[in-house]
Amino acid sequence: MTGPARSGPALGHVLGTAVVCLALLAAGSWLQGWLPDDDADPAAEPHVRAGGVGDALDLRTATVTVDEVRGTRRVEQYGTELVSPGLWVVVGYTVVPTEENATVTFAELEDGRGRTWGLVGRNANSCAESPPGVPVRCTVLMEVPADALPTLRLRLARLSRETRFDAVAEVDLGLTRDDAEGFATAPTYSVPAPELGDPPEEDS
Amino acid sequence: MPTRIPLAPGALVRTHPWLSLGALALVVALAVVTLTGGWSRSAPEGAVQVAPGTEVDAAPFSLRLDEASARFVRGDEDAEPGQAFVVVEGQVELTSSTSVTATTLTDAFRADLSGYDLGGSATQDPAPVVSVVPDGSTLLGLGPGLRYDVQLSYVVDEGSVPDRLDVTVLEHTRRPSALDGELRWFDATPVARLTLDVAPLPAIRPAEEDL
Amino acid sequence: MSRRWLLVLPVALVLVVLATASRLQVFWWPEQLHDVTTGRQGEALELSDRWEDADGDERRRDLTVTLLDVVPATQVEGFSGPEPLEPVAGTAVWEVRLRFEVDPDVPLSGCLVSIVDTDEREATAVSTRLGEASLPQPACEPAGRAGPRYDGSAVEGDLPRPPTYDVAVLVVTDEDAVPDRVRLWWEAPDVAELSLTSR
Numbered sequence: 001m002t003g004p005a006r007s008g009p010a011l012g013h014v015l016g017t018a019v020v021c022l023a024l025l026a027a028g029s030w031l032q033g034w035l036p037d038d039d040a041d042p043a044a045e046p047h048v049r050a051g052g053v054g055d056a057l058d059l060r061t062a063t064v065t066v067d068e069v070r071g072t073r074r075v076e077q078y079g080t081e082l083v084s085p086g087l088w089v090v091v092g093y094t095v096v097p098t099e100e101n102a103t104v105t106f107a108e109l110e111d112g113r114g115r116t117w118g119l120v121g122r123n124a125n126s127c128a129e130s131p132p133g134v135p136v137r138c139t140v141l142m143e144v145p146a147d148a149l150p151t152l153r154l155r156l157a158r159l160s161r162e163t164r165f166d167a168v169a170e171v172d173l174g175l176t177r178d179d180a181e182g183f184a185t186a187p188t189y190s191v192p193a194p195e196l197g198d199p200p201e202e203d204s
Numbered sequence: 205m206p207t208r209i210p211l212a213p214g215a216l217v218r219t220h221p222w223l224s225l226g227a228l229a230l231v232v233a234l235a236v237v238t239l240t241g242g243w244s245r246s247a248p249e250g251a252v253q254v255a256p257g258t259e260v261d262a263a264p265f266s267l268r269l270d271e272a273s274a275r276f277v278r279g280d281e282d283a284e285p286g287q288a289f290v291v292v293e294g295q296v297e298l299t300s301s302t303s304v305t306a307t308t309l310t311d312a313f314r315a316d317l318s319g320y321d322l323g324g325s326a327t328q329d330p331a332p333v334v335s336v337v338p339d340g341s342t343l344l345g346l347g348p349g350l351r352y353d354v355q356l357s358y359v360v361d362e363g364s365v366p367d368r369l370d371v372t373v374l375e376h377t378r379r380p381s382a383l384d385g386e387l388r389w390f391d392a393t394p395v396a397r398l399t400l401d402v403a404p405l406p407a408i409r410p411a412e413e414d415l
Numbered sequence: 416m417s418r419r420w421l422l423v424l425p426v427a428l429v430l431v432v433l434a435t436a437s438r439l440q441v442f443w444w445p446e447q448l449h450d451v452t453t454g455r456q457g458e459a460l461e462l463s464d465r466w467e468d469a470d471g472d473e474r475r476r477d478l479t480v481t482l483l484d485v486v487p488a489t490q491v492e493g494f495s496g497p498e499p500l501e502p503v504a505g506t507a508v509w510e511v512r513l514r515f516e517v518d519p520d521v522p523l524s525g526c527l528v529s530i531v532d533t534d535e536r537e538a539t540a541v542s543t544r545l546g547e548a549s550l551p552q553p554a555c556e557p558a559g560r561a562g563p564r565y566d567g568s569a570v571e572g573d574l575p576r577p578p579t580y581d582v583a584v585l586v587v588t589d590e591d592a593v594p595d596r597v598r599l600w601w602e603a604p605d606v607a608e609l610s611l612t613s614r
Contacts, residue, residue, distance in 0.1 A: 011220055083338040086350045101539045118303040120345030122336075131538030133589030134506050145349035196545050196587065198505030 044164040046157065050172070057169040062102040064156050064169045067137070068092045071149070071175070071183030075141055077191040082122050084143035087183045090191070091154055091173065094199070095127065096135045103129040105160040106168075107140040112151030117142050119160060128194035137195045146180040251372060251394035260396040262375040264300035264389060265312055269293075269356075269373075273403035274365040276410055278333075278357050279340040288365055288405055290317065290358045292332070297351040300378065305345040308376065308389045309334055316370035319360040332356035362405070369400045448598070448606040456482045456612045459516070464605045469566060478517035482609035485511050485530065485594050488585050491548045492558075503546040504590070511540075511584045511597055515555060519576040522565045526555035527600050528584045532592035540586040553584040555599075 036042060049057040056065045070090040074083050082088070095104050107125045109117040119125055119142075127138035144152065152175055157168040217224045237243065254260060259268050272292045276283050283289055292315070298304060310331040319330035334343040337353035346352065373396040376389035454460030459481045468474050488510040490497040500508055511528055529539040540553040556562055562576040563569055588594070600606040 009216065009219075011223070014216070014220070014223070080341060081339055082341050083336070084350070085352050099535070100537050101541065113301070115301040115348040116303065117347035120303045120305050121343055121347065122341060123303075123347070128543055129541050131587050131589065132536035133592065134538075134587065142347070143350060144347065148349060193544065196506060196543065197503035200504075 041164070046163040046166055046168040048155075048168050048170050050170045052172050053174055055171070057171070059156075059158065059167040059169055060098070061100070061158060061167075062095050062097045062104070064093060064095055064104065066091055066093045066154065066171045066173070069173050069175065070186070070189060071179060072186035072189045073184055074188040075191055076188050077124065077126075077141070081188060086143050086145040087149065087180065088141055088143050088189070089149070089152065089173070089175075089183075090139060090141045090189055092137065092139050093156065094135045094137050095130060097130050097132045099132055101129050101131050102158065103127050103136070104138060104156050104158060106155070106157035106163060107142070107160075108155045109142050109144060109148075110153050110155065111144070111148035113148075115148060117144055124191075126191060126194055128196065130196055134196055135198060137192075137199060139191055139194070141191060146184070149175045149180045149183075150177055251397045254396045254398050256398055256400050258396075258398070260373050261299070262312055262373045262395050264298055264304060264308070264376065264378070265296050266299050267294060267296040267312070267373065269371060269398060269400065270295075271403070272369050272400035274405040276406065278355075279335060282410065283359070283362075286362050287320070287359055288362045290315075290319070290360055290365060290369060290402060292356040292369070292371065292400060293337070294354060294356070295351055296334075296346070296354050298346050298348050301348050303345060303347040304389065306334065306343065309343065309346065311376065311389070311392060312374055313356060314372040314374060314394075315356075315358055316372070317358060317360060317366055318364065319358045330358050330360075332358050365405055366402055367404075369402050370397065371400065372397050444604075446603050448600055448603050450604040451606050451608050453608045453610070454480075454482070455610055456484070459514075460607060460609065462605070462607050464601055466565075466602050476517070476521045476523075478515060478521065478523070480516075480599060480607060480609075481514040482597055482611070483512040483514055483581065485509050485597060485611055488583075491550060491585065493548075498548065500548055501546050506545060507588050507590050507592060508545065508550070509586045509588060509594060511586055512581060513555070513584065513597075513599070514579065514581045516579045519562055519578060522563050522567075523555050523576075523601075524561065524564065525601060526553060527598075528553045528555075528586065529598045530586045530588055530592070530594045531596050531598060532588060533595045534592070535595075536589070536592065537598070538586055538588040538592065540584050543587065545587060550585050550587065553586075555582055555584075556580075557582060 049059065051057045053066045053069060056063050068091070071087050072090065073087060074081055075088045075090065076082070089109065093104075095102065104127050105125065107119055117123065123142040125138070125140045128136050130136035140154070152173045154171045154173055155168050156171070157163045157166055159166065257268060257270050259266060270293050272290060275289045275291055278289045278291065296309070313332060314329060315332065317330070318326065318328050321327045321330050322333070333356070335341065335355050335357065336343050337355060343352060343354060372394050374392040375395045377391045378387055378389050379391070380386065381388050381390070452460060452462055459479050461477070461479050463475060463477050466474050466476065486509070488500055488508040491500050509530060511530065515523070517523065527539060529537050531537045542552040543550050556576060557580045560574045560576050560580070561570045594611055596608055596610040598606055598608050
């Protein structure tokens with residue numbers, strides 16, 4: 001079906017089509033980057049319970065409270081002294097399981113610049129499984145550079161490999177630049193083993 | 205509805221010859237670029253030879269290797285009879301924002317020597333044990349922003365301790381694993397090579413303590 | 416557009432829920448202790464427990480278990496014989512006494528024992544440190560007289576298991592927990608639930 005060769009479509013029409021095509025492609029690729037991809041699963045994001053030192057945070061299967069935050073350059077665990085090129089941040093916390101035996105095996109520090117320190121290398125979480133209603137006092141120790149201290153937040157959760165769908169406690173450790181100086185000269189801290197039961201009574 | 209004349213390619217080319225030629229040239233150029241590997245650098249720069257003590261950026265680490273020596277003792281561990289340690293001293297810092305494991309760290313080095321792996325079997329590409337200098341603890345991974353004084357140690361046969369040790373530093377790229385989709389460090393690429401003089405073994409092996 | 420298509424929406428939703436429900440059956444339900452055999456303290460309870468061997472085949476073991484008693488524990492087995500159990504604030508330690516009647520050839524290692532209290536909280540027996548004491552892993556076989564392993568091999572140095580024996584399992588609970596029943600299981604979904612009569 002070849003008609004007589006008339007003048008083709010106007011230049012304006014061709015350019016218009018090209019511009020629309022490019023605009024659609026651009027819109028498509030922008031949308032592609034903006035929409036969640038196959039791996040993204042916003043519904044599975046952990047449920048973060050934020051709080052400060054001393055706040056009892058409800059993690060559904062347990063209640064977690066950060067009791068104290070210390071820092072030092074040297075810690076001793078299992079008879080070995082570990083010297084950090086930065087600082088050891090040592091956090092004592094208590095877990096009280098709700099309905100069933102529970103413990104905390106996920107711990108992570110994050111600073112204001114988005115850097116995270118997990119339970120790798122020499123970092124350690126010393127906690128034990130406890131029956132419902134029985135507090136267990138645990139310790140997490142992680143080494144971080146001194147400049148991270150003023151913005152450090154600690155996250156604690158049930159399973160080290162899996163925080164999807166689960167509740168995660170996020171505790172602002174409330175440390176300052178002055179703490180970093182104090183920590184640098186603190187004596188060696190001996191990491192206690194996890195302990196079940198009520199904390200010893202304060203001397204009145 | 206007005207009927208449109210179907211777009212006849214011949215007519216379009218005849219009416220706008222330069223436009224058509226330009227479009228064709230663009231398509232050919234894009235095809236050539238695509239076929240030759242796109243706009244990214246076609247070949248990595250390759251490893252550069254650096255002097256001992258030079259700071260090397262090898263993602264996810266920034267590191268420096270200073271000197272090497274052969275020893276019979278590593279920390280409080282004696283070498284097995286007939287074997288010795290080759291120890292490289294240096295510093296390493298993690299520059300990425302998330303912690304990495306020991307495997308990522310040991311993957312950053314390839315020493316040109318034959319030795320023994322952790323299980324004790326002979327290998328041409330032994331992985332070093334990385335220990336922290338002030339306390340002798342093994343560095344099984346590290347977090348961001350911490351600069352460690354480290355010793356990389358290899359177990360070798362006592363008779364085959366080299367005079368000079370060639371070490372290649374490799375960088376990695378963080379991407380999702382093709383198997384499980386988890387973000388890890390892959391695609392080792394050599395970024396630096398250095399040659400260290402190995403201080404020889406002491407003349408005599410420290411005597412085994414009789415129990 | 417016709418609004419009648421909106422009527423299809425609930426149907427589609429139901430189909431989505433049904434289609435994803437298979438995950439419950441695949442990943443969740445088989446791991447739940449839902450096949451419960453109930454009994455009472457002092458009465459012999461016959462159990463038929465399914466387990467999976469190394470080849471993935473389903474096997475079965477039949478045994479009779481009797482909950483003799485649940486009493487406050489006063490001592491724990493130390494390195495050199497029984498040691499007195501010092502109380503730890505906030506905790507209580509219970510001794511769950513069970514009698515087993517079971518063929519000596521049936522493998523019984525790796526049992527799990529828990530106490531459910533009157534508040535429906537479930538405390539499971541685990542090996543743990545409590546104060547100065549070390550509480551052992553729960554065992555449903557007499558010490559030194561374990562039956563065969565799950566691959567059929569014998570435990571070296573152990574005497575044959577008697578056909579009838581008693582065990583005591585230590586369970587830590589909250590100080591104010593009142594035991595209501597004892598649960599005993601190996602692999603899900605089978606579980607024996609023995610309620611206490613003495614409270």
